[in-house]
Structures are given as C-alpha cells and as structure tokens.
Amino acid sequence: MDNGEKLHDLLKQSVQLHSDHTALICNDKIISYKNLSELSCTLQNTLSLMGVKKGDRVAIYSEKSITFVASIFGILNCDSAYIPIDASAPIERNKFIINDCEISALIIEKKYVEYFENEFEIHTTFEELFILKNKNRNLKKSPEDLAYILYTSGSTGNPKGVMYSHSGAMSFVNWCNSTFKLKQSDCFSSHAPFHFDLSIFDVFVCIKKSASLVIITENVARQPMLLSKLISELKISVWYSTPTILNLILEYGKLEKYDFSNLKLILFAGEVYPLHQFLKLYNKVPHAIYYNLYGPTESNVCCFYKISNMQSLVEHIPIGKVCEHYISKITEDKTEGELLISGNALMIGYWNMDSLTHQKIIFENNKKWYKTGDIVSIDSENNYIFKGRVDRMIKRNGYRIELDEIEKTLLKHKDINSCALISKQSEQNSSQIVSFIVTENMDLKSIIEMKSLCMKLLPIYMIPDDFIFVNSLPITSSNKIDYQKLINQTV
Amino acid sequence: MTTSIESIKERLKDFIIKRFLKNTESESLNFDTPLISGGLIDSILTMQLVVFIEETYNFEFSAHEVDRDNLDSINIIANFIQKKLNG
Numbered sequence: 001m002d003n004g005e006k007l008h009d010l011l012k013q014s015v016q017l018h019s020d021h022t023a024l025i026c027n028d029k030i031i032s033y034k035n036l037s038e039l040s041c042t043l044q045n046t047l048s049l050m051g052v053k054k055g056d057r058v059a060i061y062s063e064k065s066i067t068f069v070a071s072i073f074g075i076l077n078c079d080s081a082y083i084p085i086d087a088s089a090p091i092e093r094n095k096f097i098i099n100d101c102e103i104s105a106l107i108i109e110k111k112y113v114e115y116f117e118n119e120f121e122i123h124t125t126f127e128e129l130f131i132l133k134n135k136n137r138n139l140k141k142s143p144e145d146l147a148y149i150l151y152t153s154g155s156t157g158n159p160k161g162v163m164y165s166h167s168g169a170m171s172f173v174n175w176c177n178s179t180f181k182l183k184q185s186d187c188f189s190s191h192a193p194f195h196f197d198l199s200i201f202d203v204f205v206c207i208k209k210s211a212s213l214v215i216i217t218e219n220v221a222r223q224p225m226l227l228s229k230l231i232s233e234l235k236i237s238v239w240y241s242t243p244t245i246l247n248l249i250l251e252y253g254k255l256e257k258y259d260f261s262n263l264k265l266i267l268f269a270g271e272v273y274p275l276h277q278f279l280k281l282y283n284k285v286p287h288a289i290y291y292n293l294y295g296p297t298e299s300n301v302c303c304f305y306k307i308s309n310m311q312s313l314v315e316h317i318p319i320g321k322v323c324e325h326y327i328s329k330i331t332e333d334k335t336e337g338e339l340l341i342s343g344n345a346l347m348i349g350y351w352n353m354d355s356l357t358h359q360k361i362i363f364e365n366n367k368k369w370y371k372t373g374d375i376v377s378i379d380s381e382n383n384y385i386f387k388g389r390v391d392r393m394i395k396r397n398g399y400r401i402e403l404d405e406i407e408k409t410l411l412k413h414k415d416i417n418s419c420a421l422i423s424k425q426s427e428q429n430s431s432q433i434v435s436f437i438v439t440e441n442m443d444l445k446s447i448i449e450m451k452s453l454c455m456k457l458l459p460i461y462m463i464p465d466d467f468i469f470v471n472s473l474p475i476t477s478s479n480k481i482d483y484q485k486l487i488n489q490t491v
Numbered sequence: 492m493t494t495s496i497e498s499i500k501e502r503l504k505d506f507i508i509k510r511f512l513k514n515t516e517s518e519s520l521n522f523d524t525p526l527i528s529g530g531l532i533d534s535i536l537t538m539q540l541v542v543f544i545e546e547t548y549n550f551e552f553s554a555h556e557v558d559r560d561n562l563d564s565i566n567i568i569a570n571f572i573q574k575k576l577n578g
Contacts, residue, residue: 219558222534223534223554223558224538224557225553225554225557226554226555226557228554229554244535248535248538251538252538252541252542446519447512447513447516447531448516448519448520448524448529448531449519451529451530452525452529452530452531454530455529455530460530460533463530463533466513
C-alpha cells in the first residue's frame with residue numbers, strides 16, 4: 001500500500017523513538033539517530049539556501065562514510081533525488097554520469113573538485129566534503145516522487161541511470177520488514193557500495209528498524225580478514241552481500257579465529273551462489289538463516305528463496321518465488337523462458353532513455369511488465385531456477401556488466417583496431433571475461449599493459465581477466481563477430 | 492631456505508608469472524610493476540598471493556597487513572616479507 005510515505009520519513013520516525021541509539025558506525029566513528037538527523041537537516045538547510053528544490057537531483061561523489069549517509073537524507077529532505085557516484089571508477093565515466101543526470105548540486109571529496117570546476121562553482125563545505133553548485137540553472141525536472149538514480153552498465157558503451165521512486169523503494173523496505181525477523185537491537189552490515197542496489201536494504205531497512213548500521217568502507221570491503229574481524233567485534237547480526245564476498249570471507253577470512261555467533265540472518269544476491277560453495281559456508285555458520293534474493297536493479301528484489309531444507313537442494317539454489325509486492329510470469333512456453341515482473345515497486349524508467357524504457361517495460365492486460373532478460377525455469381515446488389541471459393549482459397562478483405560497454409570503451413583507444421569479449425565460467429564457477437584484441441602496437445600486446453590501460457578507462461570490476469592477442473577476429477556469414485567461435489577457442 | 496631479499500623477489504616474480512600471467516611476459520613484469528593499482532590482480536588473486544607468501548615464508552599476515560601498502564609491487568612485498576622475517 002502506498003500511503004505517501006517517503007524514505008526520509010524513516011529517519012524522522014526513528015529519531016522520535018530512539019534518538020540516542022547508535023545509527024551508524026564507520027571505522028572509529030559513531031553517530032546516534034539524533035545527531036544523524038541533525039547533520040542531515042544541516043545539509044538540507046544549506047542545499048535549500050543554494051536553491052536546491054523539489055524535482056532536482058544532487059550527486060554524492062565520495063567514499064562511503066557517515067557524511068555520505070547524512071547527505072542521502074539531507075538531499076531527500078529537500079524533496080530532491082540522490083545519485084551515488086562510484087568514487088573508485090575512472091573520472092571520465094563519472095563525468096559522463098554527472099553530465100547525463102543534470103544535477104543542481106554535487107557533494108564531493110576535495111580531491112575530485114578540480115575535475116568539475118568548469119561546470120560547477122564551489123559553494124560551501126559540508127563536514128569533510130565540498131558542495132558545488134551547477135553553473136547551469138536550466139535543468140530538467142525529475143519525474144514525480146523520484147528518490148534516487150542508480151547507474152549501471154549500459155550496452156551503448158555508457159552507463160544508464162535506473163530511476164526509482166519513493167513509493168517503489170518503500171514497498172521494497174516494507175516487504176523486507178515483514179519477511180525477515182528484524183529487531184531494533186540488530187546490527188546491520190553495509191557492505192555494498194551505495195551505488196549498488198543492495199545498499200537500499202542496508203540503509204533504509206536498518207533505519208526503519210532504528211537498528212545500527214556498520215558502514216564498511218571500500219578499503220576494508222574486499223579484505224576478508226578485516227571483514228571477519230568486523231563481524232566478530234561489532235557483533236554484526238544481519239549480513240547482506242554478494243556470494244563472491246561471502247566466499248572470500250569463507251576461504252580467506254580465518255573464520256576459526258573469529259566469533260560469528262551473532263550472525264543470525266545472511267542474505268545474498270547479485271549472482272548465482274554455486275551450491276557446493278554455499279554448503280561450505282553453511283557448515284561453518286550453521287546457526288544463521290539464509291535467503292537467496294533475486295532481482296535486477298530495475299525491480300530491486302522481486303524473488304526470494306529461504307534456504308531451510310539442505311537435503312532438498314540438488315545442483316542449485318533456486319531464486320524462489322515472487323515477492324508479495326510483485327507478480328511474475330514467463331514468456332513463451334510456461335516451463336522455461338524470460339522472466340517478466342509487474343508491480344508498483346518497479347523502477348520509473350531509465351533516465352533520459354525513453355526508447356530503452358519502452359523496450360524493457362511493456363504493457364500487457366493493462367499492466368506494466370519489466371522484461372528482466374533472465375531466462376528461468378520452474379522446479380517441482382514452483383520455484384524459479386535461474387538459467388541464463390537473453391543477451392550479452394553478465395554478472396561478475398555481483399556486478400552486472402554489459403560486455404558491449406567494455407568493447408566500446410576499449411575501441412575508443414586509437415591503437416585498438418578491433419576487439420571482442422566473451423565470458424566463461426572458471427573452475428571456481430565464477431564468470432571470467434576474456435578479451436580478444438587486434439592491435440599493431442607491440443607495447444599493447446601485454447596483459448600487464450592492457451590491464452593497466454583498462455584501469456584508466458573502466459571500473460575495476462569490468463577489467464577483463466585475460467587478454468588474447470589475435471591478428472583478426474572470426475566473422476560469421478552475416479559479417480558479425482563470431483562470438484561462438486571465440487568461446488570454442490577458449491575451452 | 493635462503494631468504495636474501497633478491498631470492499624473495501625472484502620467488503615472487505616466478506609465482507606471479509606462473510599463476511597470474513599464464514607463464515608469459517617474464518620480460519614486461521619487473522620488480523616495480525604495480526600489481527593492485529595496475530589492475531593486474533583483483534581481491535581474490537591478492538588473497539592467493541597472501542596465502543602463497545604465508546605458506547612459503549611461514550608467518551601470518553595480521554588482518555590490517557593485507558593492504559595495498561604492503562602488496563602493490565614485488566619490491567614492496569619483498570621488503571615487507573623481510574621485515575616480518577626479521578621480526
């Protein structure tokens with residue numbers, strides 16, 4: 001039910017109930033609900049005074065921090081939408097995003113300010129961050145009720161912005177609240193970066209429960225031993241991450257040295273968790289309740305599977321049944337096909353890309369259906385099983401990656417004549433990206449050189465695992481790159 | 492086992508070439524090649540390197556030592572290993 005509740009109302013309600021309770025913990029800093037609310041109101045006033053108003057958008061370009069979360073609420077308090085930027089991604093990619101989404105203000109770390117001085121002027125500071133004001137005041141108005149835009153990989157070669165409304169996000173938050181047994185005394189992890197949709201659960205469900213959130217910063221997020229230490233010392237009880245991270249902790253986190261007894265709920269999403277790897281984790285942490293959550297950024301979680309009977313699991317963990325706030329169906333025959341999702345929690349659409357929105361959201365029987373692009377089948381207990389994709393999007397370490405975005409980015413380099421990317425499963429069952437490169441520049445014919453070049457052009461998670469240098473790419477009879485032949489070459 | 496800094500570097504180089512570069516490019520990998528900041532190894536490969544170092548040199552990394560500051564090139568790693576071995 002949409003009662004007009006906004007995401008920032010969640011903080012206001014928690015302050016009323018538990019003002020002195022710890023809201024956020026980040027490295028050695030702690031902030032209470034009262035102080036977090038005050039900090040976000042300070043930013044709200046600053047932004048309002050500089051002219052940020054309803055229907056605007058404001059981006060946050062920073063590493064994860066308490067100030068980042070306060071900024072999210074400060075922006076939402078202005079009835080504006082927030083756009084989290086991946087500070088670890090290359091500047092050029094982020095410049096594209098910032099230019100694309102026509103923000104009125106930019107909250108940014110000092111070290112990045114110089115890259116935006118042409119379009120923005122420094123207005124003031126907010127804690128350790130700078131607030132820049134867009135020199136151009138002739139900006140588009142957001143769609144009604146817009147709360148945030150999350151940018152994901154785009155097949156055009158540029159990232160695309162997924163627009164989410166308050167009412168859509170609130171129905172997800174409310175679904176989580178009624179599905180998982182959460183308490184005010186819980187301690188939530190915030191492992192995912194804020195530009196990743198897993199963070200919507202971490203931040204907003206935690207704050208709805210007036211619980212405490214441990215913000216895991218980028219320098220810790222991929223260090224298994226530090227993660228084990230955090231879970232143990234801060235008594236984290238609710239964990240949400242990709243299977244890749246759970247595996248990293250399991251394999252390298254030295255679990256035997258740390259106390260995981262407080263972990264009671266472990267949620268994972270973003271990619272397939274191979275069953276044998278999951279069972280290893282389950283054997284080490286058997287007291288936790290596990291859920292496999294499924295959903296593209298465009299819908300957030302839309303299917304879920306509670307893992308309760310290990311014996312019933314053979315081969316794979318299902319993505320389960322559709323969440324109560326959605327309905328689903330399969331195209332083509334009724335046993336295997338593309339999964340379609342309908343419900344009020346769907347994204348509003350892609351920012352500035354109406355034709356793509358109309359391709360992905362179709363109308364049938366007076367309902368809006370989002371075409372997920374994921375092929376699923378149904379098992380004997382009516383659970384969906386993920387089978388693959390209809391296109392060239394892949395999942396790696398929980399990130400969705402359009403292979404076309406990497407290809408088009410690499411082709412911008414003057415010495416790369418052509419290139420083609422494929423993905424394959426590694427022995428550990430993770431997606432590996434192999435890049436075939438045609439170049440005459442001898443210096444570039446090196447894995448070290450190519451990886452270092454990619455570091456400058458692409459986010460880290462998009463860097464191919466392997467490079468194969470070839471004189472030409474195989475072509476099909478219809479004069480397209482013969483990807484199947486390339487896949488066969490790597491087997 | 493010899494643990495001169497030169498032998499440590501050669502051993503690390505050998506491991507990196509075999510495990511992360513498919514036995515190619517022994518010429519282009521030098522002791523200063525940035526491993527993590529150069530995108531050559533991701534977090535999982537970094538942990539494989541850490542396990543190799545722990546097993547070869549018989550010491551354990553403490554949680555905060557698994558860091559780019561100690562692992563970003565063969566030179567940096569070798570210095571770190573030597574410091575650990577000398578207690």
